[in-house]
Amino acid sequence: MSESELRILESLARYKYLTTSQLDLLNILKNKMGLYQRLRELRAGKKPLIANNSFGIMPGKGKLEDFYYLTSKGQDFLIENLEYNEQKIKAPKGTSSLFARDYFHRKETINFYIYFDKWINKNDGDILFLDYYFDKIGDNRSKKNLRAKNKIDIEQTGGYIIPDIVTKFTYKNEPYLFFIEQHNGKDTKKLLKQLYFHLLALEEGKGAEKYQMQKNHRVAVIFEFESILKATLERIQNINEFKGFEKFFIFKTNESLNKSFFNDWIDLKRINTNLI
DNA sequence: GTCTTTCTAGCAAACCCTAA
């Protein structure tokens, strides 16, 4: 087992799913071509440590990258050899289900975690936990209580939210709670409805209650298109209910996130702000 | 000398452009 193969396993345990370009982003090997060889080794044999999902070809995009993840053998390896705590390993249960319709959204969501890690590693902070919208708890066989880990029920109107990411972290010894939404596509109406539910969750103090915080969380939305970010800001100005909650919502595009994780966010008053 | 990493060539599939 080479050092780079160990790092691949550790990265998969942290991020759950990774494509080769994401592994490349993590600087595991200097050359991306070398990655394919390491991945092939880890995938080899009757009981491989990792497995992959392929998504074929999408018109206009070419061949899509595979998603890699730890097998149960891979998880056992980390527990036995590197003394990993089983609770801390992110890995799909059983054989991973496909998520072709969710491909780009899931990839961007995982990208956020990678950029978050890169930023916090260079700063005075620590991620206490980070859960994705596709992390589940419960089971659907005996107890029939399988549900998204991030699900939060809204009392006023019924309904619920499942933030794409819920994360709690410390920065300069202060704790912070964030709900992250990754918005792909151009459906502002759907997003506004979603943000309204987020507003209700804030009003009800749901984040603070569920995750033991003294203060309210912040909702950060990452947009695929800048035009949709602007359109959403424009439309939200006219919705009275959001008044007084402007500072709890911050917006950014994926492109801008890649340039700077901490700076250049925009709040609902269109004021340039940072993450905190 | 061996194991690991990097480099080079090439395949498959889809898109774009141009010439017949």
Next chain:
DNA sequence: TTAGGGTTTGCTAGAAAGAC
């Protein structure tokens, strides 16, 4: 309109180079 060449993206195989 069609056919063909070039390009892009993701990946594999195998040889060469590098690290210990």
